Amino acid sequence: MIQLNKNYSLPERLAEFIPIKIASVGGAGLNVLDRIILDGLERADVVAINTDVQSLTSSVATRKVQLGRSVSRGLGSGGDPEVGYQAALESADEIREALADSDVIFICAGLGGGTGSGAAPYVAQAAREAGALVIAFVTLPFAFEGKRRNAQAREALARISEFAHAVVCFENDRMGDLTGPQAGIHQAFAMADITISQSVRSIVNLVHRPGLIRIGFDDLLAALRTRNSRCLFGYGESDSDNRAHDALTQALKNPLMDRGRMLADATHVLVQVAGGPGMTLSEIEILMQEVGRHVGDQTQILFGAVVDGPLGDRLGVTIISSLSAEEEAGLLQHAPTPSNASTSSPACEDYEPATPQPELQSEEPVVEPTPVEETVPFDGAMAAEVLPAATPISTETPLIPTRNGEPEHLISKPHEKSTSWKEEKAFAEKPAPPAKQEVLQFEPVTRGRFEKSEPTIIEGEDLDVPTYLRKNVKVK
Amino acid sequence: MANNNLMVGLEIGTSKICVVVGEGRPDGTLKILGVGEAPSRGVRKGEIVDFETAMKCVHEAVVDAEQKSDVMIKSVYVAVAGSHLQSFNNRGCVMLPEDRDEIDEQDVEDVKINAREVSIPAQNAFLHSIIQHYQVDGQQGVLNPVGMLGQKLEADFHIIHGVRTRIQNTIRCVKELPLEVEDVVFSGLASAQVVLTQQEKDLGALVIDMGGGTTDYVLYSEGAVRQSGCLAVGGDHITNDISMGLRIPMARAEKLKVEEGSCVLGNCLPGEMILLKDDSGFAGKEIECETLNTIIYLRLREAFELLKRRLEQEPYLGYLGAGVFITGGCSLLSGIDHLASEIFETPANLTHAQTAWGVTSAVENPQFSTAIGLVKFAQVMDTDRPPRGFSRIFGKLFSGKR
Secondary structure: OOOOOHHHHHHHOOOOOOEEEEEHHHHHHHHHHHHHHHOOOOOOOEEEEEHHHHHHOOOOOOOOEOOOOOOOOOOOOOHHHHHHHHHHHHOHHHHHHHOOOOOEEEEEEEEEHHHHHHHHHHHHHHHOOOOEEEEEEEEEEOOOHHHHHHHHHHHHHHHHHHHEEEEEEEEHHHHHHHHHOOOOOOHHHHHHHHHHHHHHHHHHHHHOOEEEEEEHHHHHHHOOOOOOOEEEEEEEEEEEOOOHHHHHHHHHHHOOOOOOOHEEEEEEEEEEEEEEEOOOOOHHHHHHHHHHHOOOOOOEEEEEEEEEEOOOOEEEEEEEEEOOOOOOOOOOOOOOOOOOOOOOOHHHOOOOOOOOOOOOOOOOOOOOOOOOOOOOOOOOOOOOOOOOOOOOOOOOOOOOOOOOOOOHHHOOOOOOOOOOOHHHHOOOOOOOOOOOOOOOOOEEEHHHHHOOOOOOOOOOEEEOOOHHHHHOOOOO | OOOOOOOEEEEEEEOOOEEEEEEEOOOEEEEEEHHHHHEOOEEEEEEEEEEHHHHHHHHHHHHHHHHHHHHOOOEEEEEOOOOEEEEEEEEEEEEOOOOOOOOOOOHHHHHHHHHOOOOOOOOOEEEEEEEEEEEEEOOOOOOOOOOOOOOEEEEEEEEEEEEHHHHHHHHHHOOOOOOEEEEEEEEHHHHHHHHHHHHHHHHHHEEEEEEOOEEEEEEEOOEEEEEEEEEOHHHHHHHHHHHHHOOOOOHHHHHHHHHHHHHOOOOOOOOOOOEEEEOOOOEEEEEEEEHHHHHHHHHHHHHHHHHHHHHHHHHHHHHOEEEEEEEEHHHHHHHHHHHHHHHHHEEEEEEOOOOOEEEEHHHHHHHHHHHHHHHHHHHHHHOOOOOOHHHHHHHHHHOOOO
């Protein structure tokens, strides 16, 4: 096996540099990884993990880990997750070594196959044990790939969710909409890779780019944290005269976004605007107004703005959100698999609860429980300077751009956070989204046409009542 | 009827009443001479709730059939459905007298009676007792024991029974017209007669006849009926769900279901809308395609899952060699076969009457499966088994000769 041990991570990192690793597991993961590398991502290490030597060899990743030298003998796992899992167990030490020394680990895997479904949960576990923030990007197979694969994928997704802080799940079936019906299958898969690559890169950039109004991991987690199985992601870039509008339109064009319609149901929407030095306040204003049209009144908008020199005249918009399970149940064919990132998750033992932070001044009275921020030390060496998170305004850190976790603070004076993300060493988790108020039906549920006929009651359910009412699926 | 080979099937369905006139050919095939139909009113979930109205509709359908087939209809086979129908498997047993060891016709009759000697609720009546297999002195899988030597004759029967008065309601409705009722047949069983070939019955097949008010199912394994029943959920429920979910009138909902409905999610473009035109043709309400399909999908999925749970009470579902066969009006809904195969984890086929020929449009419409099945059932009764009623003795004589 070829193992390149070039490690691009700098021994002495800049203060705001967050060591990020992107680990991709399995064949599909490798494809995505190659795409990410080819698209250019300079601020993260990449690790390719697979059972199949051939695909590892052809991968452009700098660091490669071959799983299960004796279990699969350099071949693939033959679509059997058990083989994948055994292979991962065999190479457990190598995986740990590869994942060490990073604060954030992205795991990319295509679920359904052997290595992706079998090894990815293990990699997630190892990453979690390494003390990193784990965000998994997974794809679910196309429905035509068969029920077995789909079942394997869902099982794996559930397992990954146990370990990862957030799971961004792309359904290939939905990704199919990215391409026209005439497009070849190759193109469809490539488009899926590109979309995932885009979202990984945008999240990496999101965290790295020093922002005017910074978006931190806490915001990211808040946007992704709902028990979702569908991530909404959109990225758009434009350098036209009307670049703010065009970039947003492009971002909303992403099929995962459903032209912004999906946003209406999301509880948190993360919007980051990145532009060159020429970006104007009014542009952002126009853009955010347009975003505001797509989201509901109760939606928390996590806004960030970044000035990035290399962008030049271009303006980029990143929108990330997720649909919670109940919102999605009606939209999604399969039962949503719980993904995690919830503070209540038992796997979160490495978080130590910190001081509750009062809600930063919010302009709209969002009815929410008192937010509790939880912090986690990333690195033993760095004494956890748990910042006085309760101080919304601080002046002591001129170096570090501000971070603002509050919605719609664009016009108002941004509240500066006292420390950078690194110094702060904390993941703040947003409080749970406000509990949805169910409208109680005082009227006995109507049976419509069957009002006068004998009720059909089977297994305790009145089948004459529409199924969607009984299952509480929201129908617009 | 002038010609004894003419047989008429009448199905009083929830959404429509249809009458099929068929002619049995000497070679065993069936020719459909004409089909009459009329929209049904006064029927809910396969049962008559408004006697007068239903009777008028039946009359309309019969007249239609008479005109189309140019036949005077005097007697009919009637299909019954409804959630009151139940079924179970039972084994009957007779011991032959010491001095005789050849099984004869009478013993077979006796064992059939014996098999029926089980307690069903007092208000219930037997509708069918269908032979599965005979066993002679423990020898399994005997198809025709007459003439065999043995002391102990056992028979496994599949028994379908239902509430007597409810079955009689249907009979009375026809008799008032007045028409003779030759026999009443469980509608699922009737459909299975024309939907399945003998080979498929042998391999194992599940017939789901999803009509307007009920979903009838019959499961065959090794050529015999193993499970059957009726779920009082059908196309009407889907229409009702759509009507309530989208807040549109029933008639519009029905049209929407037929024209645009599908039970496959994720096939619509995101945000694809259906524009509903009002009566004057002006643009009315816009409805999202996916919403419509979600409503249909949830209902159908639930119905199939219910069905699956019922069938799983016995071990036959896992041995469906031929798969699932969906017929009835609901089978016209796009994607229903995919949903069924997903849930039952076996190939699902959309079918219509297979073993009949004649008025092609009728034969190929799954909505007529039951009515055509009735005719087929009648034909099978005429040739295979001693007919009931007056001709019983003759029937016995004939079968004795064979």
